[in-house]
Amino acid sequence: MNLPELQFYKERIEEALDSYLPSASCTPEIIHEAMRYSVCGGGKRLRGALVLIACEVAGGRWQDAMPAACALEMIHAYSLIHDDLPCMDDDELRRGKPTNHRVFGEAIALLAGDALLTQGIATMLNYIPAGLEQAYHRALQELVAASCTQGMIGGQVLDLAAEGKKLTLEELNQIYRWKTGALIRAALRMGALIGKGEPWVLEALTLYGEALGLAFQITDDLLDLEADPQLLGKMVGSDLRKQKATYPGLVGIDEAHRLAAEEINRACAALAPLAENGKVLIELAEAVLKRNY
Amino acid sequence: MNLPELQFYKERIEEALDSYLPSASCTPEIIHEAMRYSVCGGGKRLRGALVLIACEVAGGRWQDAMPAACALEMIHAYSLIHDDLPCMDDDELRRGKPTNHRVFGEAIALLAGDALLTQGIATMLNYIPAGLEQAYHRALQELVAASCTQGMIGGQVLDLAAEGKKLTLEELNQIYRWKTGALIRAALRMGALIGKGEPWVLEALTLYGEALGLAFQITDDLLDLEADPQLLGKMVGSDLRKQKATYPGLVGIDEAHRLAAEEINRACAALAPLAENGKVLIELAEAVLKRNY
Numbered sequence: 022m023n024l025p026e027l028q029f030y031k032e033r034i035e036e037a038l039d040s041y042l043p044s045a046s047c048t049p050e051i052i053h054e055a056m057r058y059s060v061c062g063g064g065k066r067l068r069g070a071l072v073l074i075a076c077e078v079a080g081g082r083w084q085d086a087m088p089a090a091c092a093l094e095m096i097h098a099y100s101l102i103h104d105d106l107p108c109m110d111d112d113e114l115r116r117g118k119p120t121n122h123r124v125f126g127e128a129i130a131l132l133a134g135d136a137l138l139t140q141g142i143a144t145m146l147n148y149i150p151a152g153l154e155q156a157y158h159r160a161l162q163e164l165v166a167a168s169c170t171q172g173m174i175g176g177q178v179l180d181l182a183a184e185g186k187k188l189t190l191e192e193l194n195q196i197y198r199w200k201t202g203a204l205i206r207a208a209l210r211m212g213a214l215i216g217k218g219e220p221w222v223l224e225a226l227t228l229y230g231e232a233l234g235l236a237f238q239i240t241d242d243l244l245d246l247e248a249d250p251q252l253l254g255k256m257v258g259s260d261l262r263k264q265k266a267t268y269p270g271l272v273g274i275d276e277a278h279r280l281a282a283e284e285i286n287r288a289c290a291a292l293a294p295l296a297e298n299g300k301v302l303i304e305l306a307e308a309v310l311k312r313n314y
Numbered sequence: 315m316n317l318p319e320l321q322f323y324k325e326r327i328e329e330a331l332d333s334y335l336p337s338a339s340c341t342p343e344i345i346h347e348a349m350r351y352s353v354c355g356g357g358k359r360l361r362g363a364l365v366l367i368a369c370e371v372a373g374g375r376w377q378d379a380m381p382a383a384c385a386l387e388m389i390h391a392y393s394l395i396h397d398d399l400p401c402m403d404d405d406e407l408r409r410g411k412p413t414n415h416r417v418f419g420e421a422i423a424l425l426a427g428d429a430l431l432t433q434g435i436a437t438m439l440n441y442i443p444a445g446l447e448q449a450y451h452r453a454l455q456e457l458v459a460a461s462c463t464q465g466m467i468g469g470q471v472l473d474l475a476a477e478g479k480k481l482t483l484e485e486l487n488q489i490y491r492w493k494t495g496a497l498i499r500a501a502l503r504m505g506a507l508i509g510k511g512e513p514w515v516l517e518a519l520t521l522y523g524e525a526l527g528l529a530f531q532i533t534d535d536l537l538d539l540e541a542d543p544q545l546l547g548k549m550v551g552s553d554l555r556k557q558k559a560t561y562p563g564l565v566g567i568d569e570a571h572r573l574a575a576e577e578i579n580r581a582c583a584a585l586a587p588l589a590e591n592g593k594v595l596i597e598l599a600e601a602v603l604k605r606n607y
Contacts, residue, residue, distance in 0.1 A: 043463060049471040052463050103428060108420035127401035128474055131424070132467050135396060138428065139462045142435055146455050158447070162439050169432045170336060170345050174425050178342040181421055 022065055022308045026301050030070040030083070030090075035061065037087045038094060041144045055125040055133035056140070060098045063116045063254070067237075067309075068208045069094045071230070074305070075212025078298055079222050086215045088148035089160050093208055095141035096168055100204075102134040104177065110263070117254035138168075153215060160211040167207035176200025180265075188266040194235070196266075201241070202234035209233075221294060228291035229302060236284035237309050239277055242267035246274065248313060285310045315358055315601045319594050323363040323376070323383075328354070330380045331387060334437045348418040348426035349433070353391045356409045356547070360530075360602075361501045362387045364523070367598070368505025371591055372515050379508045381441035382453050386501055388434035389461055393497075395427040397470065403556070410547035431461075446508060453504040460500035469493025473558075481559040487528070489559075494534075495527035502526075514587060521584035522595060529577035530602050532570055535560035537607070539567065546607050578603045 038060055043053045069090035076086035105112040105120040106127060112120050122130035145164070149157045166172060176199030183196060209230035213223045245260045246269055260267050268277040288306045292299030331353055336346045362383035369379035398405040398413040399420060405413050415423035438457070442450045459465060469492030476489060502523035506516040537546055538553045539562055553560050561570040581599045585592030 049463065049468055049475070051475070052467065052471045056463075099428075103424060106424065108424060129471070131396060131399065131401060132470055134428075135392075135431065136463050136467045138431060139458055139467065143455070143458045143462060146451065146458060154451070158439065158451075162436070165432055165436045165439060169436060170342065170349075170429050174345065174429045174432065175342050177425055178345045178422070182342070182344070 022067070022312045022314075024304055024308045026074070027065070027067070027070050027305065027308070030073050031066040033083075033087070034066045034069040034073075034090055034094060037091050041088070041091050041148070042095075042140065051125065051129055052133055052136055055121060055129050056098075056137055058124060059102050059115075059121050059133065060095060060137065062118055064094070064098075065314075066094060068097055068204055071205065071208035071305075072212040072215075074301055075209045075218075075226050076216035077212075078226065078295060078302065079213040079216030079218025081212075081216025081218075085150045085153060086212050088144050089157070089164070089211045089215055090208075092141040092145045092161075092164060093204065093211070095137045095144065096164065097204060099134040099137035099141070100168075100173055100177075102130055102137070106130060109177075109181075112255070112259070114255045117251075156215045156217060160214045163207045163210045163214065167203040172199055172203035172207075173201075176203065183266055185264050186266070188271070190271055193266050193268070193271060197235055197238040198231075201238045202231060205234035205237060206230040225291050225294050225299075226302075229288045229299075229306075232284045232288035232291065233306055233309060236281045236288065236306070239268045239281040239284065240309060240312060242269055243274065243277055243281070244312070244314070254314065281310060315360070315605045315607075317597055317601045319367070320358070320360070320363050320598065320601070323366050324359040326376075326380070327359045327362040327366075327383055327387060331384050334381070334384050334441070335388075335433065344418065344422055345425055345429055348414060348422050349391075349430055351417060352395050352408075352414050352426065353388055353430065355411055357387070357391075358607075359387060361390055361497055363598075364498065364501035365505040365508075367594055368502045368511075368519050369509035370505075371519065371588060371595065372506040372509030372511025374505075374509025374511075378443045378446060379505050381437050381443075382450070382457070382504045382508055383501075385434040385438045385454075385457060386497065386504070388430045388437065389457065390497060392427040392430035392434070393461075393466055393470075395423055395430070399423060402470075402474075405548070405552070407548045410544075449508045449510060453507045456500045456503045456507065460496040465492055465496035465500075466494075469496065476559055478557050479559070481564070483564055486559050486561070486564060490528055490531040491524075494531045495524060498527035498530060499523035518584050518587050518592075519595075522581045522592075522599075525577045525581035525584065526599055526602060529574045529581065529599070532561045532574040532577065533602060533605055535562055536567065536570055536574070537605070541606060574603060 045054045045057055047053055072086050072090040073083040077083050102121045104110050145161045176196050179196045209226040213226045248257055250257045285306045289303045338347045338350055340346055365379050365383040366376040370376050395414045397403050438454045469489050472489045502519040506519045538550055541550055543550045578599045582596050
């Protein structure tokens, strides 16, 4: 995903994450090392960048949304650590490196996930810019709702329950809406709330986020079949090996590409009321469609 | 711990927990069943009751602290579920019932713990009584700080690192201060903040909480040696089997009893400035010393 704006925000987010996370030399060192290993270990920072861009689009300053962007990145990292554990997906590689539990052991990986969820919340409570107390309260409500059992965790539960089963497209959509969609949707809404956007802006960004989230997940399914594993940083074909339901599995590769493009069109159409203001988000949506990692 | 006040608050907390937790008939059912299995599965509700009592002592209404009390109980329950997992303490029994992962499997137990942490935060964000927005913000900061790597999670990390090692009493105290002490201290501080207590009240309740927390953990060590397993609801002698450092192990049983009593005296002395107002907390401290489960 080569987009200059994304690169700019990615660098700012990584600096801020470094400042919000406890230092690796702080007792107990091992847990802080494990947290930093997963949070600071690369990643596109798509979710964090969406918070910052949505804040700007809604009329705020991106700097004011930084604690929220970092909280979202920490919560995303916690979900990956727990998802990779042996009792879940049992994955060995993530972003081209051994997964957290392969380096630090299962117990520390479990606790590092717990700590990142907790630290994400702490970041949104402790670094609120002046005058944004209420906006941060609402944004934190969004984040927590999107992370819970009618959001990300609920999606992981449905995903577990679906293993080895034949799903309908509607059932798969429900898993995706919760598992990855909820946090991406929340990213846009958090940014819009912190930017004090009007209700119609919040609504436009929400619709954009919903369509983008689904497109992102469909391209994820396609990358698992088509990507260069070096670029992707994890093994390809793992959905097939785990017999997971996917878009290409249900509708075929060509149709999956077409449906991803359709969602991207929907995402961009939702931004129409924002006119010129939505330009970066349109470019970002197009980059999601073309991404190769 | 037979204390009429504790029984009264315990019942109110259990009603409130039932109302704050998603219904077990709500999709995805299995995760809500697993959450309720551990939260609604008994327990003394000591931490929750401390929040409510501290709120009253500080001059507030206990009803106004109920979301905070329930959040604390959910976070306590999440920590027990994760602590019992095979990669941690690998325990089979908790409160006289099979542990969460023995009933629901490791993956759902992991997610149920994650969800209870998240739901605890959500409860404190979504049920704030009018006029207490700022107090709840500060109370949530206390809860999150006490749950993180310089609190409960940090204590679990030190506990893991200490396995099989010979500790000094000071090292053991540090583990206890974080692992169980931080949440008990936070309970008192959260209640005091929500009750809008004066700074000297917050200070007195903090000192009380610190001493009570240590006494509670020393009696826990003693119960693991001396309790009736039926009453305790878990196996006794597990610290010995796991070669964990404990107070009786380091200083002997009689000295451990004496030190627990000393902490209880310290706790009660801290309440002196509160005069009559501290009566329930003094009774509660005495009940902790005499507890047999």
